[in-house]
Amino acid sequence: MTGPGSPETWAAFDLLTTLVLVVRPHGAVIFANAAFEDQMRLSRRSAQRQSLFDWVADAPRWRESLEAVHLNRVAASRFESQLLRAPHDEPMPVLVLVSAGAGPDELLVEMIEATQQTRQEREERSLSQVLASKDLIRNLAHEIKNPLGGLRGAAQLLALELGGDRGLTEYTDVIVHEADRLQLLVDRLLAPHRHAPEVSDVNIHEICERVRALLLVEHPKGLAVRRDYDISLPDFRGDREQLIQAALNIAQNAAQVMEPQMARGEPAEIVFRTRVARQVTLGKQRWKLALELHIEDNGPGVPAELRDRIFLPLVSGREGGTGLGLHLAQTIVQAHQGLIDCESAVGRTSFRITLPLP
Template identity: 35%
Template sequence: MPVLDRLKNSSLSVDFVPGLPTDREGQIAAAFLEALPLPALGVEGGGQIILANGAAQDIFLKSVRSIKANGILGLFSEDSPIHDLIERARTSGSPVSGRDMTLRGPSFGDFSCDITASPSEDGGFIALVVRPKGRGRDLSERMQDMAGARSMAALGRTLAHEVKNPLAGIRGAAQLLLRDADPGELELVNLIVEETDRVRRLIDRMESFGADPPIEFAPVNVHASLERVATLAENGFAREISVKRRFDPSLPDALGDEDQLIQVFLNLAKNAAEAAQSRPEGAEIILATAYRHGVRMRTPSGEARDLPLEIAFYDNGRGVAEDVKDCLFEPFVSTKPASGGLGLPLVQKIVNAHGGVVDFESEPGRTVFRVRLPLSHQRTGLQASRNK
């Protein structure tokens, strides 16, 4: 029996029709498929989906069981070019590729991708592999941003020290002028005071960004932290939109400082809620967790690090503007007029200090920010690297 067909007999998390026997080759193939970073589906002749991996679950915003239960017609809109691609692969009996295709479905927004449809050896099903395009920077690039974040932290501390003292002198002088100012000058002097206060608040934020607070490493139940954030969202900044949870209950503890991680999760949830509110109706955010086997990153120092825990924040807003995608984690870069542009750099700084990475993917109608963290049993190595 071909290896792909043996997947049907697997007992692993790539879920198929229950009750079939298991074999070792099928289990290995299923484990390999689940480790793929690209979404993969297996579609039978009648449109039944018999296979879906974790990456497909993430990109189509449906669980594996839901994807399979609804079939190909329930996953993609009727006018989707993927139906023609599947038919061409089935008719020709050979792999067929589609470039720059736009996928659309009831559970997710439009996004551009390349798709390969390959028939199994016996023609029993079509294997689909989706390659999303233009979905943010590579994770390895995010790891290289650590050095830049550390440089910005030092800059924040230096700038705060050098600017705050003369700023206080300017404000003090303006207050003295207020005593003798005539009515025509009061407005201008008050403007000096107000603008000085505004700059002081910005410097305070930069100082907090440049600070390097100690991390009390301990096991952290990320679901408890996310539930707290979700409750705050439902009763506050996301009161008018739908807040959904999609948690993997088997997820082990993360390693980190719970208060700091809650700050990260809260910031990302707020950003997602603000983005989703751009929709005239149907606005929603999703807080999700997953365990990613084999996710291994290399730090700028050359150290290989396992980061299997994934915490994701989805929204269905308009997406991140193209002109800021490559610099979104840099200080003072923001698409929000009232923002100082330090929220995401602070998120990245905290996550990096925890030995993790943060990245994002964005298209109109679908944006996801992912935080990837180490397991709690990696405590010793992380503490040692942080104390160097």
């Protein structure tokens, strides 16, 4: 039978992306939703054997709030706090709301990650940027291609007219070479839009292993590539080759940025980490399950002035870079209804690819 405080009632909390606990006034956990399990990396059964106060940084503040709501001194209590997660994870800042539960001796604790709102705004901004730049790039590329063909052809005809005068044909050779370089740039800009995706069953770890092998061929000395896989992740539908290209663009960019420290004999490492995420919102659509691929490096980090623009076309923080690799990676991932975001500091940069799972 379904009623106040029943498991059937609490099951609805599993549909939320916010962290939800149902607790007794003394802190004993009755129920933890799926989002809480995911963030704290423990099962619901394990959570029910512990106290809420085991996971919080300021237990006295929590005790006061639970008591005040339980004794009806206040209808609800709102405050900021931190959740203590796994030993190697940083505390998670949260906004807390404590209110009365459905049962007489139950309290409802809702926690919203303080960075969640910022992340959602960043995702929406990134999606808008990519959609806006997609049409711009397509139109601009076509406008460039037509005069480029005429320019190259005219240079070749001029070279024929000049005959064997190498002193002058060197100039026409430069024109042809630069026209070809621009043509290649335009082709790379248009690449994700030219071919329909070849959809098949894809395993994220096969993609990681392919990219890892290519990295080690290009950088046989000085680069360590480590794996940290969640082998329980299922296959999903996608374009294998495009996703390999997206992951390779990110990983190659990381390796190239770390080349100076490799040359100095300093440790250079890239980590491929896969995890499952629950109740994820991507492009304003809620997904019950998603996979996360983290590509992390211990390089110098993304310059602060570029962090909000690294996925825009022709933006590069590396000398000689085209500024297309990350843009194309984002375009490919968004075509799979996913998203890439980045967190960077000196000594640790992490690109996270999030893809929905059926």
